[in-house]
Amino acid sequence: MEPLIVSSSPHVYSEDTTARIMRDVVLALLPAAAVAVYFFGGRAALIMAISVLSAVMTEAVVQKLMKKPVTVNDWSAAVTGLMLAFNLPPTVPLWLPAVGSAIAIALVKQAFGGLGHNFMNPALAARAILLAAWPVYMTTWADPIRVAMSAAAADAISSATPLAILKGMEGTEAQLPPLWAIILGNTRGCLGETSDVALLLGAVYLLWRRVINWRIPFSFIGTVALLTWILGPQGLFTGNAIYHIFSGGLILGAFYMATDYSSSPVTPKGQIIMGIGCGIITSIIRVYGGYPEGVTYSILLMNVAAPLIDRFTMPRIYGEVRADV
Amino acid sequence: MGLKVFGFKGGVHPFHRKESTQDKAVERMQAPKLVYIPLQQHIGAPCEPLVKPGDHVKLGQKIGQPKGFVGAPVHASVSGVVKEIKQVPHPAMGQGLAVVIENDGKDELDEFIVPKDIESLSAEELKDLILEAGIVGMGGAAFPTHVKLSPPKDKNIDVVILNGAECEPYLTADHRLMVENPRDVVDGLKAIMKVLGVKRGYIAIENNKPDAVCVIANAVKSVPGVEVIQLKTKYPQGAEKQLIYAVTGRQVPSGGLPMDVGVVVNNVGTAAAIARAIKTGMPLIERIVTVTGGGVAQPKNLLVRIGTPFKDVVEACGGLLGQPAKVISGGPMMGIAQYTLDVPVIKGTSGILVLTKQEVEMPEPGPCIRCGKCVEACPMRLMPLFISAYALKGDYDRSEKLHAMDCIECGCCSYICPARRPLVQSIRTAKRVITERRRRTASAK
Ligand code: SF4
Ligand code: SF4
Numbered sequence: 001m002e003p004l005i006v007s008s009s010p011h012v013y014s015e016d017t018t019a020r021i022m023r024d025v026v027l028a029l030l031p032a033a034a035v036a037v038y039f040f041g042g043r044a045a046l047i048m049a050i051s052v053l054s055a056v057m058t059e060a061v062v063q064k065l066m067k068k069p070v071t072v073n074d075w076s077a078a079v080t081g082l083m084l085a086f087n088l089p090p091t092v093p094l095w096l097p098a099v100g101s102a103i104a105i106a107l108v109k110q111a112f113g114g115l116g117h118n119f120m121n122p123a124l125a126a127r128a129i130l131l132a133a134w135p136v137y138m139t140t141w142a143d144p145i146r147v148a149m150s151a152a153a154a155d156a157i158s159s160a161t162p163l164a165i166l167k168g169m170e171g172t173e174a175q176l177p178p179l180w181a182i183i184l185g186n187t188r189g190c191l192g193e194t195s196d197v198a199l200l201l202g203a204v205y206l207l208w209r210r211v212i213n214w215r216i217p218f219s220f221i222g223t224v225a226l227l228t229w230i231l232g233p234q235g236l237f238t239g240n241a242i243y244h245i246f247s248g249g250l251i252l253g254a255f256y257m258a259t260d261y262s263s264s265p266v267t268p269k270g271q272i273i274m275g276i277g278c279g280i281i282t283s284i285i286r287v288y289g290g291y292p293e294g295v296t297y298s299i300l301l302m303n304v305a306a307p308l309i310d311r312f313t314m315p316r317i318y319g320e321v322r323a324d325v
Numbered sequence: 326m327g328l329k330v331f332g333f334k335g336g337v338h339p340f341h342r343k344e345s346t347q348d349k350a351v352e353r354m355q356a357p358k359l360v361y362i363p364l365q366q367h368i369g370a371p372c373e374p375l376v377k378p379g380d381h382v383k384l385g386q387k388i389g390q391p392k393g394f395v396g397a398p399v400h401a402s403v404s405g406v407v408k409e410i411k412q413v414p415h416p417a418m419g420q421g422l423a424v425v426i427e428n429d430g431k432d433e434l435d436e437f438i439v440p441k442d443i444e445s446l447s448a449e450e451l452k453d454l455i456l457e458a459g460i461v462g463m464g465g466a467a468f469p470t471h472v473k474l475s476p477p478k479d480k481n482i483d484v485v486i487l488n489g490a491e492c493e494p495y496l497t498a499d500h501r502l503m504v505e506n507p508r509d510v511v512d513g514l515k516a517i518m519k520v521l522g523v524k525r526g527y528i529a530i531e532n533n534k535p536d537a538v539c540v541i542a543n544a545v546k547s548v549p550g551v552e553v554i555q556l557k558t559k560y561p562q563g564a565e566k567q568l569i570y571a572v573t574g575r576q577v578p579s580g581g582l583p584m585d586v587g588v589v590v591n592n593v594g595t596a597a598a599i600a601r602a603i604k605t606g607m608p609l610i611e612r613i614v615t616v617t618g619g620g621v622a623q624p625k626n627l628l629v630r631i632g633t634p635f636k637d638v639v640e641a642c643g644g645l646l647g648q649p650a651k652v653i654s655g656g657p658m659m660g661i662a663q664y665t666l667d668v669p670v671i672k673g674t675s676g677i678l679v680l681t682k683q684e685v686e687m688p689e690p691g692p693c694i695r696c697g698k699c700v701e702a703c704p705m706r707l708m709p710l711f712i713s714a715y716a717l718k719g720d721y722d723r724s725e726k727l728h729a730m731d732c733i734e735c736g737c738c739s740y741i742c743p744a745r746r747p748l749v750q751s752i753r754t755a756k757r758v759i760t761e762r763r764r765r766t767a768s769a770k
Binding site: 002003004005006007008009010011012013014016017018020021071074076114115116117213261262264265266267268271314315316317318319320 | 337339340494566570576577578579581648649650651652653657658659660661662663664665678680684685686687688691692693694695696697698700701704705706707708710727728731734736739740741742743744745749750753
């Protein structure tokens, strides 16, 4: 008889593994990726491919150089690459996603110790860096190629992004594209941000697979809805909360970015605080700030606070006699 | 009995894997040629042997006497001749001194064995009987029952809970006991309540065993003060603290015992053993063992004499099926992996699990991805990722500050961790070190 395996309990494990979770995230992003290609054409596919490839290769090279085991098969680099592509306008030059992914992996993820140690969401941090370095490329929007689909849509899609209009920065409210165009993704914006239907489809999948839980996304979106409604342009309670929810990067940010494990709190209470915090900052930037969009910065700011939030929201343990705190 | 189902916060839902034995009636296994009865069945001091090689012993005869209060005697589970007293492999302690008896096949009864009646015995007499019968917790830890039934005078006990949760996957021994022998379970509970002078008793069962709920509910209908409680099916519903919370809403204080909140918990198997010891006079010499897993030809629930080697038990279930990868005493969440099938069944052996290669995953730990799943799963609401990270760095002070000592070692955290971090494994080490340190500072004072 072969020797029996002796190890300490437990002797069984759940089916969840790191790789399975990351693969699930990629799967969840696929519908939105497909919509991006549908609306923005082959270039969208190219951007996504380059971004993912660059992320995976950077991870492999950096790990080789640092003499660490190469872990690209855990899918986490692929997730970062795809997430970054989702945050780029469809007009960027093709070298930009390559550079962006390399920054995300080498600078934000691996330099801090790799998976689980990065204190910011790598894709978002890279986006912020790109935005600072190449602001023109990062804010040049293109009309979806399917504009001609219907006359209504052709009218609807103006040269400004919906959020800029909402803010009164460009155009007037009359120029707002119809809500259905925004929700479907037939509007201007980053590759993956625009189609809320596709993103929500993936989000339902992630919730169902328990890859993410409701706490961060629901508290994030709920807070934005409430605050943008209250702080409306024509005085209190005049805001267009529905447009705010479905415009810009809120759905992508709330379900896919803010929920990034490494850079968000692990305690249940902490996750709700993270969501509310993101919501408040996003709303303030959207309503009062210099940029039309605030999702990226709100998440990055809350990322920095996450370790602190964890420390102050430790659950009260079973049977704890609270003498100290 | 209401339809309300009780539970606790946290926990996990492993596959039950109970299908292959849950509907199989308990079979009595023929006593083996040789039994190996360890003189130590649980933590604490081992028993002093009362016999020597060459002695003839009768069935139920006391062969080991405990040296302190926290101990229970052991008895001969067959009649025959003591061959030797030697070190043998032990399912919970690696090695241990055991009395080896050669079975003469006659099951000749010890003359002390006389049936009694619960009603006619006083509380004190009942407690002595429980001690003398060598009754220990049958759920796994095998803690001497008479100790649990002797709370200090200042503890006001008002509730007795029988634990019929059987939340470990694969195991069905308690389930079958409740379905087939509800009378003994209920009579045992009555005896325990009488010893403690308690008027309120609960039998708590997970709601994945509706037949047991039904049978036991019927059996307690005419018993005043006793109720069946349905529990949510999740692991570790049968852990003492989680069970007490589910049934009474009380939380055992950190570092305290159930009696601190007026509760005594016993396993349903323990209650049945008490009832049988009273009604037949026979001390604890056998128990129900679930023998299952992909590596067993015919999974069964067997009534096995204490001291029967695992390999004889597996033989009685049609033998091994292919090459076993892992043999576990107990369930897959908290059971102990064995290095040999030569270990004997002891009083706390609730199951023998023979797992094949396909059923055993060898965890390959990766870095923690901070998913928070361990935090959500911990039934004690600890932060396993941080306690473990400090423990692995040898920073046991920080582990202790994060309440490492409150860990009940249920294994939920390690089970759920997608990165396969050795969470409970490292926390266990931390607990050992912290306990050792506390002991040393205490003795230095
Ligand atoms: S479950 Fe594992 S990977 Fe997730 S936070 Fe806990 S230790 Fe880290
Ligand atoms: S830390 Fe301890 S109590 Fe919490 S889940 Fe892990 S083993 Fe169970």
